[in-house]
Amino acid sequence: MTRLKGDAHACEVTMTVLAQLDPGLKQFFNRIDSAPTPRDEVLATLLEDWKDKRADLIAPPIAALEPVAHASPQAAFIFRRAKTAERDYVLHAGAEAVRPLIGEEGDTRLLSDAAFPRGSVRLRMLFEFVCRTGEPISATFTTHGADGGRIVAEIVVAPLSGDGRSIDAVFGGVLLRPVAAAAAGPAKSAAAPAPLLFSFARDIEFGGRVARAMGLELSLLEEREFEDGEHKARPLESVRGRDAFVIASLNGGGGHSANDRLCRLLFFIATLKTNGAKSVTAVTPYLCYLRKDRQTKSRDPLTGRYVAELIEAMGADRVITIEAHNVAAYQSSFRIPTLHLDAYDAFARHTAEKVGSAEVTVVSPDLGGGKRADSFRERLEKQLGRPVGKAFMEKQRSAGVVSGDLFAGDVKDRVAIIIDDLISSGGTMVRVAEACMARGAREVRLIATHALFSQGAEERLARAPIAELLITDTVQVDAAASPLGERLAIVSVAEIFSAAITRCQAPSGS
Numbered sequence: 001m002t003r004l005k006g007d008a009h010a011c012e013v014t015m016t017v018l019a020q021l022d023p024g025l026k027q028f029f030n031r032i033d034s035a036p037t038p039r040d041e042v043l044a045t046l047l048e049d050w051k052d053k054r055a056d057l058i059a060p061p062i063a064a065l066e067p068v069a070h071a072s073p074q075a076a077f078i079f080r081r082a083k084t085a086e087r088d089y090v091l092h093a094g095a096e097a098v099r100p101l102i103g104e105e106g107d108t109r110l111l112s113d114a115a116f117p118r119g120s121v122r123l124r125m126l127f128e129f130v131c132r133t134g135e136p137i138s139a140t141f142t143t144h145g146a147d148g149g150r151i152v153a154e155i156v157v158a159p160l161s162g163d164g165r166s167i168d169a170v171f172g173g174v175l176l177r178p179v180a181a182a183a184a185g186p187a188k189s190a191a192a193p194a195p196l197l198f199s200f201a202r203d204i205e206f207g208g209r210v211a212r213a214m215g216l217e218l219s220l221l222e223e224r225e226f227e228d229g230e231h232k233a234r235p236l237e238s239v240r241g242r243d244a245f246v247i248a249s250l251n252g253g254g255g256h257s258a259n260d261r262l263c264r265l266l267f268f269i270a271t272l273k274t275n276g277a278k279s280v281t282a283v284t285p286y287l288c289y290l291r292k293d294r295q296t297k298s299r300d301p302l303t304g305r306y307v308a309e310l311i312e313a314m315g316a317d318r319v320i321t322i323e324a325h326n327v328a329a330y331q332s333s334f335r336i337p338t339l340h341l342d343a344y345d346a347f348a349r350h351t352a353e354k355v356g357s358a359e360v361t362v363v364s365p366d367l368g369g370g371k372r373a374d375s376f377r378e379r380l381e382k383q384l385g386r387p388v389g390k391a392f393m394e395k396q397r398s399a400g401v402v403s404g405d406l407f408a409g410d411v412k413d414r415v416a417i418i419i420d421d422l423i424s425s426g427g428t429m430v431r432v433a434e435a436c437m438a439r440g441a442r443e444v445r446l447i448a449t450h451a452l453f454s455q456g457a458e459e460r461l462a463r464a465p466i467a468e469l470l471i472t473d474t475v476q477v478d479a480a481a482s483p484l485g486e487r488l489a490i491v492s493v494a495e496i497f498s499a500a501i502t503r504c505q506a507p508s509g510s
């Protein structure tokens with residue numbers, strides 16, 4: 001079965017289909033359920049009360065739920081849509097229930113004016129969802145209580161109607177449970193406040209994995225899309241004097257091009273600096289444009305260097321990436337400190353389990369990837385405790401056409417493991433896999449850190465003579481829908497990134 005390795009907490013983030021339609025919601029909650037069935041008795045009773053009063057109506061009237069709210073002051077609440085402010089709400093009943101989440105309401109009693117912005121943003125998102133769909137919803141998230149301890153909040157929200165025709169209020173219940181100290185992650189010393197980790201909606205799953213591996217929550221940001229394709233993102237909490245890490249993979253796909261994602265990251269780095277962040281680190285699991293690292297034709301651009309200059313110009317203090325196309329070019333393009341990570345240990349552990357006692361050869365699909373293949377080969381030798389052979393194939397690419405037939409090294413009767421930094425069309429991997437089989441390999445396994453998978457790549461790879469393709473989660477891949485089926489394996493590099501961020505925070509880190 002295809003599993004995401006190295007992410008023990010991945011299953012904590014469960015989303016219904018409804019929530020998946022709205023990726024913006026993912027960064028705010030651990031779980032969202034559009035068919036709420038609360039296990040907790042208090043929330044279950046509140047939901048039953050709401051269902052009773054709803055009967056055949058679009059939504060029950062506010063007056064019908066008021067007695068229920070007053071009877072459970074520590075759990076139930078009612079908010080009305082604000083008349084004066086769009087997409088805002090006024091507390092109608094239940095201040096005691098919501099105070100741990102939103103703090104004191106301000107003078108205007110608007111939700112947006114409450115003391116704790118994180119809590120009020122979360123409630124507003126749920127209220128908006130309910131007002132839009134006309135159906136109840138439940139959600140859980142982890143937050144900090146007034147005493148600084150971590151708590152899990154479970155919320156149920158259901159629609160109400162003042163005039164019987166439109167939904168203009170919400171009824172709900174909230175339950176707070178302290179999280180056991182052992183599960184609360186590393187203690188934070190007063191001298192070194194925890195870093196702020198930000199992820200855009202498209203990166204929320206990977207960002208969430210990194211945050212959980214560090215025992216932290218992602219910091220909230222608001223993303224707005226404008227009709228003409230422009231966008232804005234702003235942090236929803238103060239960043240003044242803090243170390244901020246922005247996790248953004250810069251691959252195209254899912255409706256956003258690499259350019260869109262790069263632009264979003266650039267603006268957000270600048271926004272954090274404008275608003276007083278002490279340092280900003282661009283954490284780019286996949287950093288785009290690095291493939292053009294030298295001039296191969298007259299007047300060629302050096303796009304990797306230009307991206308580096310843009311990131312620096314926005315005020316970034318550091319960059320972290322994994323498996324750059326050309327490590328030397330990546331490191332020398334930036335004047336700010338760079339961290340370069342790799343997943344070779346994780347790849348070696350996975351591969352050692354699969355190859356058993358077979359003789360193994362690590363194959364580089366081109367001369368440029370020779371160092372990468374050799375680094376991985378050394379880790380695999382260590383893992384296997386026996387020598388591993390090496391081989392490489394010639395590759396030239398001109399005007400999109402790949403050529404070159406030279407093949408050096410022995411793969412006959414051996415497991416051939418082809419390792420590359422990324423897969424785009426899949427053409428490179430398929431070509432070398434076929435060459436290995438033609439030279440008598442007993443099986444071919446592929447490894448690539450970044451699964452960019454352009455149109456048709458997975459189908460092409462699925463038809464190739466390969467036993468397995470091992471990738472990482474730097475780029476989001478729908479493994480369940482992949483034509484590679486059981487032959488696709490994914491290893492998470494979230495813990496590798498979380499360890500790197502932690503190193504940056506160490507007193508002598510840079």
Ligand SMILES: O=P(O)(O)OC[C@H]1O[C@@H](O)[C@H](O)[C@@H]1O
Pocket residue numbers: 291325365366420421422423424425426427428429
């Ligand atoms: O052949 P496809 O998958 O399109 O492209 C991937 C190759 O293109 C190179 O720059 C990468 O290093 C890799 O070898």
